[in-house]
Amino acid sequence: MINLVNIHRTFDGEKALDGLTLFVPRGTLMGIIGPGGCGKSTLCKVACGLIRPDIGAVVVDGVDLVRADRKKLLDVQRNCGVQFQNDALFEHMTVLANVEYPLRRLTDLGLGEVRARAMERVAMVGLSGFEDRYPNSLSGGQRRRVALARACVTDPLILICDDPTAGLDPVTSRRILDMIAGIRYQTGNTVIVVSSDVPGLLSVCERTALMWSGRIIEEGIPADFMRSERDEVKRFLDDARLPFGGNG
Amino acid sequence: MSLTRPIRRVGSVFIDASYEIGGAARLLVRIFRRLVPPDLDIPELRRCLLRMGYRSLSIMIATAFVVGIILVIQAFVFVDRYGLRSQLGWGAGFTTIRELGPVLLALMFSGRVGAYTAAELGTMEVTEQVDGLRCLAIDPISYLVVPRFVAMVISLVALTIIGNTVALLSASVMGDIMMDVDQHTFWSNLFAMLTPWDYATSIIKAALFGAIIAVTSCHYGLTTTGGAPGVGRSVNNAVVSSAVAIFVVDYLSTFVMG
Ligand SMILES: Nc1ncnc2c1ncn2[C@@H]1O[C@H](COP(=O)(O)OP(=O)(O)OP(=O)(O)O)[C@@H](O)[C@H]1O
Numbered sequence: 001m002i003n004l005v006n007i008h009r010t011f012d013g014e015k016a017l018d019g020l021t022l023f024v025p026r027g028t029l030m031g032i033i034g035p036g037g038c039g040k041s042t043l044c045k046v047a048c049g050l051i052r053p054d055i056g057a058v059v060v061d062g063v064d065l066v067r068a069d070r071k072k073l074l075d076v077q078r079n080c081g082v083q084f085q086n087d088a089l090f091e092h093m094t095v096l097a098n099v100e101y102p103l104r105r106l107t108d109l110g111l112g113e114v115r116a117r118a119m120e121r122v123a124m125v126g127l128s129g130f131e132d133r134y135p136n137s138l139s140g141g142q143r144r145r146v147a148l149a150r151a152c153v154t155d156p157l158i159l160i161c162d163d164p165t166a167g168l169d170p171v172t173s174r175r176i177l178d179m180i181a182g183i184r185y186q187t188g189n190t191v192i193v194v195s196s197d198v199p200g201l202l203s204v205c206e207r208t209a210l211m212w213s214g215r216i217i218e219e220g221i222p223a224d225f226m227r228s229e230r231d232e233v234k235r236f237l238d239d240a241r242l243p244f245g246g247n248g
Numbered sequence: 249m250s251l252t253r254p255i256r257r258v259g260s261v262f263i264d265a266s267y268e269i270g271g272a273a274r275l276l277v278r279i280f281r282r283l284v285p286p287d288l289d290i291p292e293l294r295r296c297l298l299r300m301g302y303r304s305l306s307i308m309i310a311t312a313f314v315v316g317i318i319l320v321i322q323a324f325v326f327v328d329r330y331g332l333r334s335q336l337g338w339g340a341g342f343t344t345i346r347e348l349g350p351v352l353l354a355l356m357f358s359g360r361v362g363a364y365t366a367a368e369l370g371t372m373e374v375t376e377q378v379d380g381l382r383c384l385a386i387d388p389i390s391y392l393v394v395p396r397f398v399a400m401v402i403s404l405v406a407l408t409i410i411g412n413t414v415a416l417l418s419a420s421v422m423g424d425i426m427m428d429v430d431q432h433t434f435w436s437n438l439f440a441m442l443t444p445w446d447y448a449t450s451i452i453k454a455a456l457f458g459a460i461i462a463v464t465s466c467h468y469g470l471t472t473t474g475g476a477p478g479v480g481r482s483v484n485n486a487v488v489s490s491a492v493a494i495f496v497v498d499y500l501s502t503f504v505m506g
C-alpha cells in the first residue's frame with residue numbers, strides 16, 4: 001500500500017510536485033500517464049523514499065517515510081524494486097551480474113538458485129544470449145529491459161517502473177507491459193508503472209492516474225477513465241491517439 | 249545600482265562557498281558516524297586502495313623525483329654564495345618533508361584521484377546508480393564514500409612517505425653532482441638536524457590533505473546535477489576547491505605545528 005498525501009516538492013524554486021495526492025491499494029497495478037516534465041519520475045522517487053517531499057506525507061506499508069530514520073527507510077527500500085528512467089545499470093558488471101546483484105544483496109539464496117532466477121528474468125525480458133555482455137554494449141531499449149529484469153528479480157513487495165517502454169517498438173512495448181502485469185498476477189504485489197504507451201498501459205493496469213503539472217487530476221479504473229469529461233483528460237487521450245472503445 | 253553590483257557579486261560568492269563548505273562538512277560528519285563503529289564495504293576499500301594507492305605510485309614517484317632535483321637547483325645559488333654545502337641535507341630535508349612533499353604530492357593526488365572520484369561518483373549520481381544502490385538497501389555513504397575516504401587518507405600518507413624518500417634521494421644525488429656534497433655529509437646532516445616532530449608534521453599534513461581531497465571530491469560527485477556537463481563541472485569544482493583548501497589548511501597547520 002502506498003499513500004501519498006498532498007505532496008509538494010520544488011527543485012531550485014521550480015515546482016515539480018504541487019499538491020499531489022495518490023492512494024495505491026496493496027496489490028494494485030497502478031498506471032501513471034502524463035505529459036513530459038509533469039513530475040512522474042519525481043513521484044516514483046518520492047514513493048520509495050529517494051526524494052523527501054517539502055510538505056506532505058508518504059506512507060508505504062504503514063511506515064511514514066518522511067519521519068522514518070535511516071534504518072527504517074532502508075528496510076522499506078529493501079522491499080522496493082525500482083526501474084529508473086536512466087536505467088541505473090552498474091556499468092562494471094555484466095548483464096547477468098546486474099540482475100543477480102539484488103538477489104545476492106537482499107536474499108540468502110544459494111549461488112545456483114540466484115543464477116537460475118536471474119537467467120529466468122533475463123529470458124523473460126527477451127535478452128537470452130546477452131548475459132555476458134556489458135551494459136555499454138547494449139541499445140537503449142535493451143538496457144531498459146535489463147533494468148526492468150533487475151528491478152523485479154526479487155519479486156519486491158512494491159515494484160516501481162519508470163517508463164519501461166520508452167524507446168521500445170510497439171510489439172516489445174506490449175510484451176513488457178504484459179510481463180509486468182504477469183508479475184503482478186503471480187505475486188499479488190503492488191506495482192506502479194509509468195508509461196508513454198498509453199493504450200498499452202490502459203489495457204493492462206487496474207487503475208490509472210493522469211498527472212498534470214505536479215498533481216494527479218484524474219484517477220480511476222481504465223474504463224471510467226476513457227469516458228472522463230475532463231478537458232485535460234480528453235485532450236491527453238486524444239493526443240495519445242487512443243482508439244476509444246478499443247483495447248480497454 | 250552600479251555600486252551595489254560588485255558587492256552583490258562578492259556576497260553571492262561567499263554564500264555559494266559557505267553552502268558548499270556546509271555540505272562538505274555534513275558529509276564529513278556522516279563519514280565519521282560510519283567510522284565509529286566501522287560500517288564500510290571492505291571489498292570496495294580493497295579495490296580503492298589498489299586503484300588510488302598502488303596505481304598512483306609511478307606518477308607520484310616521478311613527481312617526487314623531479315621535486316628533489318628542482319630543490320637542489322634552486323638551492324644552488326644560496327648554498328654556493330654562503331658556503332653552506334654542509335647544510336644542504338638539512339635544508340633539503342626540512343623543506344621537502346615539512347612543506348613541499350606533502351603539498352605537491354597532494355596536488356598531484358587531487359588531480360589524479362580526486363578528479364577521478366568526482367567524475368565517477370558524479371556519473372553514478374546522474375545515471376541514478378546511487379539511487380539504485382539505495383533501493384538495494386545499500387547506504388551509498390557506507391558503500392561508496394567511506395571506503396574512498398579511508399583509501400585516500402591511507403594512500404596519500406603512504407605515497408607521501410615514499411615520495412619524500414624519493415625526493416630526498418634525488419636531491420642527494422643531484423647535490424653530489426652539482427655541488428660536490430657527498431652522500432655521507434648530506435644524510436648525516438639531514439638525520440642530525442631533523443626532529444621526529446618534522447616527520448610527524450609531514451604525515452599529519454598528508455592525512456589532512458587526503459581527507460580534504462576525499463571529502464571535496466565525494467561531496468561534489470554526489471551533488472552532481474545536469475547530466476554529462478554537470479559531471480564536468482563537478483570535477484572542475486572538486487579540483488579547484490581541494491587545491492584552495494589544501495593551501496589554506498597548509499598555511500594554518502604550518503602555523504599551528506610550528
Ligand atoms: N534533480 C532535479 N533538479 C532540478 N529540477 C528537477 C530535478 N528533477 C526534476 N526536476 C524538474 O521537475 C519537473 C518534473 O520532473 P520529472 O522528471 O518528474 O518529470 P517527468 O514527468 O518524469 O518527465 P518525463 O516524462 O520527461 O520523464 C521538471 O520540470 C524537472 O525540470
Ligand SMILES: [Mg+2]
Nearest residue numbers: 040041042085
Ligand atoms: Mg521521467
